[in-house]
Amino acid sequence: MTSGYSDGDNRDDALGWAGDDDPTLASGDEAGETGETASAAGPGSGEPPEGWTVTGPASAVEAKAAADAAATRVATSSLALVSLGIFGGIYLLYTIGWFIGAGRIQIPTSDVVSEFMFMLGLWLAVAAPAVWFAVTFWLTRAHPRARFGWLLIGVILLVPLSFISGPGVIA
Incomplete structure (x- = not known):
C-alpha cells in the first residue's frame, strides 16, 4: 500500500x-x-x-x-435585559405622550421671543425622556445598580403631565 x-x-x-x-x-x-x-x-x-x-x-x-x-466584565443577565426593555418602552411612551401633549397646548403669548422660548421648552420636553434614557445608559455602563436607580428616577420625574391632564391646563 x-x-x-x-x-x-x-x-x-x-x-x-x-x-x-x-x-x-x-x-x-x-x-x-x-x-x-x-x-x-x-x-x-x-x-x-x-x-x-x-x-x-x-x-x-x-x-x-x-x-x-x-x-x-460580566454579560448582562436576562432579568437586566428585560428590565432595560421595559424601561426603554416606558421612555418611548413618555416621548410619545409629550409629543401628543405638546401638540395640544395652545401658545399663550403673542411676543415672538416668548413664543420661540415656549416652543423650545415644549420640544425639549418632548426630547427629555429619550435623552434621559440614552445619557443614563451611557454614563452608568460600569454601574448597573445606579443605572436602574437613575432610570427609575427618570420614570418618576418625566411623566408627561400635559398628556395626562389634558389640554387647556396651561393658560
Whole structure:
C-alpha cells in the first residue's frame, strides 16, 4: 500500500506555510543563535526593538489591570435585559405622550421671543425622556445598580403631565 507521496514530498509540508524558513521571522531565541540581537536596547531592557511600537498598556501593571478589567466584565443577565426593555418602552411612551401633549397646548403669548422660548421648552420636553434614557445608559455602563436607580428616577420625574391632564391646563 502506498501513501501517495511518491515524488519525495514530505508529509510535514502540508502543515507549513510558504516562507516559514524566512530568517527575518526568527523568534528571539533563534535570533540569538544566528548572531542577531533580539532588540536594539538589549534583552530584558523592556524596550521594543528598533522600529517597533508598543500598543496597549505600556507597563506590566497597566496590562494586568486591563486584563483584570476584561475578566470582570460580566454579560448582562436576562432579568437586566428585560428590565432595560421595559424601561426603554416606558421612555418611548413618555416621548410619545409629550409629543401628543405638546401638540395640544395652545401658545399663550403673542411676543415672538416668548413664543420661540415656549416652543423650545415644549420640544425639549418632548426630547427629555429619550435623552434621559440614552445619557443614563451611557454614563452608568460600569454601574448597573445606579443605572436602574437613575432610570427609575427618570420614570418618576418625566411623566408627561400635559398628556395626562389634558389640554387647556396651561393658560
